[in-house]
Every structure is written in C-alpha cells, then in structure tokens.
Amino acid sequence: MADPEAALLESLDKQGAINDSGEFAAGLHIDHNVLVSHIKSLVAHEMVNGETVTSKGLVLTAEAQGYVTIGTPEAQVFAAVPEEGIPLAQLKKQVGAVGDVGFKQAMQQKWLALDKSGSEPKVVRKVASIQDSVQELLVAIAKKQLPPALTEEVVKALKKRKLVEEVSSTTWRLTKGPKFALQKRKAATDLSADMVQKGTWKDQDFKDYNFNAVGVPPPGGHLHPLLKVRTQFRKIFTQLGFEEMPTNGFVESSFWNFDALFQPQQHPARDAHDTFFLTHPATTPISQVPADYLERVRQTHEHGGYGSIGYGSVWKVAEAEKNLLRTHTTAVSSRMLYKLAQEGFKPAKYFSIDRVFRNEAVDRTHLAEFHQIEGVICGKGLTLGDLIGTLHLFFSRLGLSKLRFKPAYNPYTEPSMEIFSYSEELGKWMEVGNSGMFRPEMLRPMGLPEDVNVIAWGLGLERPTMILYGIKNIRELSGHKSSLETLKRNPICRLGL
Ligand SMILES: N[C@@H](Cc1ccccc1)C(=O)O
Structure with a gap:
C-alpha cells in the first residue's frame, strides 16, 4: 500500500490544496481515520495547514x-x-x-x-x-x-422507511504549511552533546513540547501512615456525630495547658524535665484571659469551692503565663469547653487529633513529640457508665472490643481510668488510653452549669498505627530516622484512603 503521508504531500505539492480528506482517503482506499492521524502529525510539524469542515450527509441503512x-x-x-x-x-x-x-x-x-x-x-x-x-x-x-x-x-x-440516515462527518481541507516538504524531517526530542560539538543543532528540527501529554507520575506524594490512620479516626468520630475542635497552635500558655485544668502549679509535670518551655516568646500575657474567669481559677486553686478544698497554696500569674509546647490535647479541650460555656451551654461532642510534645527520653516506643486523639462529650447527668459505654463503642470501631479499665489519677478528672485492650496477637493486655470525668474544679469556674458533666478520653495516634501496620520502632514512623523509601514502598501509603 502506498504511504498515505507521502501520497498526501505529493498531491499537495502538485495541486496546492486538498479540499476533502474524505475523498482523498477514498481515492487511496484507506480508512479516513488513518489518514487523519497522518494529517494531525503533519499539521503539528507545520508542514501542512489544515482546517476541519463538518458536513452532514446521507448514508444508506x-x-x-x-x-x-x-x-x-x-x-x-x-x-x-x-x-x-x-x-x-x-x-x-x-x-x-x-x-x-x-x-x-x-x-x-x-x-x-x-x-x-x-x-x-x-x-x-x-x-x-x-x-x-x-x-x-x-x-x-x-x-x-x-x-x-x-x-x-x-x-x-x-x-x-428507514432506508437512509443522516450522519455528520468531519473532513479536513489542507494546504501547504510554512515548513512544507515532500518528506518529514526527523525532529529531535533532545539536544545531544554530539549536536553541540558538531554544530548540527543549528539546522536541527526539535520536537515541540506537548503540554497535553499525560505526565509521568511524580515519585513523591505518598501519604504518611499517621495521616492514613488519622483519617480513620476522623471517620470514626464523625460517624458517631463528633465535631472536630480547632487545635490552635503547638505553642500554648501554661494557663490553658495546666491551670484551666486544675493542675497544681507545683505539679511535677510542670517541670522543665517533662515539658518544653519556650524562651522566645517566653510568655503569653494573662490579660488575654477574661479577668472574672481568671479570678475564679485562682480562687479554686487556692481555696477550692464546688465541694473542693483547693490546693491551699498561692496561685501565681507568672507561672500561668509561661509558654510551652502543648503537652496534651486536653489544652485544646479546655479552650473549647470555656468557649462553649461562654456561648451558653448546649450538649456537644468534640474531638481533636494533633501533635503534643513531652521532654522525655526517646526510645523505641517513645518520642519527644507525638499525636494525641481526644474525645469529649458534654451533657447533663452523664455518668461513669456513659464513659465506659462510649469507650466500648469507640474502641470496637477500631477492632478492639475487649476492654478493661483501671482506676488512675489525672489532676483534671475524677474518677479517672486507664484503658486496656486485649491483643489476641500478642496474647496480653495493653494500655490503649486514658480517660475520666472532668472535675467540677475545672468546669464550674468556666461557667458550665452545675448539672453539666463532661466525659473525655485520650489516646496516642502512633501506637495504634504501629500495631495496625506492623512497625516495630517508633523512630521508623517519624523523626529523622524514618525512611522515605519505607513510605514509598508501604502499600498503605499510596494515595486514596
Ligand atoms: N490528657 C490525658 C488524656 C486524657 C484526656 C481526657 C481525659 C482524661 C485523660 C493524657 O495526656 O494522657
């Protein structure tokens, strides 16, 4: 079969124009579509000018x-x-x-x-x-x-009578283009060292960039396992009707991280051994906290109230003003609960997932920064039974249905419970979280009514991620030792959760 491209160029050379590519294809006894693909290539090379003509025609059924x-x-x-x-x-x-x-x-x-x-x-x-x-x-x-x-x-x-039907067809009208020649010049895709040395690049045709070409998938863009698992947790919370809290910045004042939570100013956790304090800026002016609330917090810390005797020591503004890297997402909850009280209480379910920081020795299961997941429910007449029931519901969605609770202590909750789950794989009970009912010493100064209780729980994001994806060392998960290669190879890191 004649080369359609050569035949087309020859005919254009002789006649100057081809008015109907359809007829031309028929003359060559080739499919019109085949000719069109040649035409498009010649037009792209500017060897041929082409315009399309759409016409309606009759064909026999x-x-x-x-x-x-x-x-x-x-x-x-x-x-x-x-x-x-x-x-x-x-x-x-x-x-x-x-x-x-x-x-x-x-x-x-x-x-x-x-x-x-x-x-x-x-x-x-x-x-x-x-x-x-x-x-x-x-x-x-x-x-x-x-x-x-x-x-x-x-x-x-x-x-x-269904003997004919109308079809519209597109044909091309062709004339010689600015780079018309009887033969296609081979266009180079790349400039080579050889062309530069010999100077042949001057006469060389180069292929134009095709900006419509489908690109090579970029080697980056993998999702970190923590992001994947965070999405799973978000789904669980939102399916249960929880609303995500705004998490502010990583830098928090001691006031919202500790004082608002009725954590005593002498508490060991408020020591630089456990908490990263900031030097620049070292403080947040306490004037940002409304004076009446501040006064109620001071009163409660020093003398108690709401059935409590308080800590009996002097509460210092200077201590509350100290900036730190938030040590727990309960600082996010304390801000949110105060806001809820100001706006007028209504039952609410909140959650947050964000980074927290602790000045701890780093080992294979501990890092100085990690992520906490926190759930909070505010309602009237909530009991420890509600907390236990909610925890069963929440953890069963993670596939952890065997739970046990152990009495614990947090300055801001009473009662408090550590949460353990039985791992069938490891054959043992593992601690999976901490929980409790927020104390009146925390809630009442905020302005939440006396019959309002708040149940809450917190857990890390890293531990479940390590268990779910078989990661043995937390340093593989985040920090400078985590390898990008592992991320790229891990099937869970592909996009699309
Ligand atoms: N803030 C606690 C978790 C917690 C949250 C809410 C209620 C009780 C406990 C922690 O860091 O471990």
Missing part, C-alpha cells in the same frame, strides 16, 4: 444497501406478479420477508390492484412496466451523487 442491486421491495413484488394475476397469499409466500412492505408500496404507487371478483382475491398488474425510482435514488446516494429529484420531502420519506 443496511436494509437499503440490499436494495441497491436487487431493487426495492415494491419492485420485487411487482416482478413476482404474472400477467394473469396471482392469489395474494401465494404472492406473499413467493416474495418472502419483503412481501408486506412491497405489496403496500406497490399498491400505493398504483402498480398493482386487488381483483376481488373471483372466489379468492387476486393481485393483478395495473401497469405494464415500472421504473424503480427509489432504487435509482439509493444508488445515487451510495455514490454520493445527489440528484435534483432528492428533495427534502423525498429524503423525509426515505428516512421514514
């Missing part, structure tokens, strides 16, 4: 194609009627499938008549010979030579 040679059904029926006539039933049997249409059409054309004078109706010829003009039209349409007889009305009738 498969049924009509059959009539082009053997004639229309009406002509076939007419031919089957002998001069002396033929009983209708016999005629139909003789012509077969096209009998019905053919007979109907031939009667309409008044080519045939039905003689009912005898014992059974007989079909007789009304004219001696016929001209099958519909067949002639079909032949002309097949050749794409549309005769004047093909009026709109005729086309409509042919469409109604």
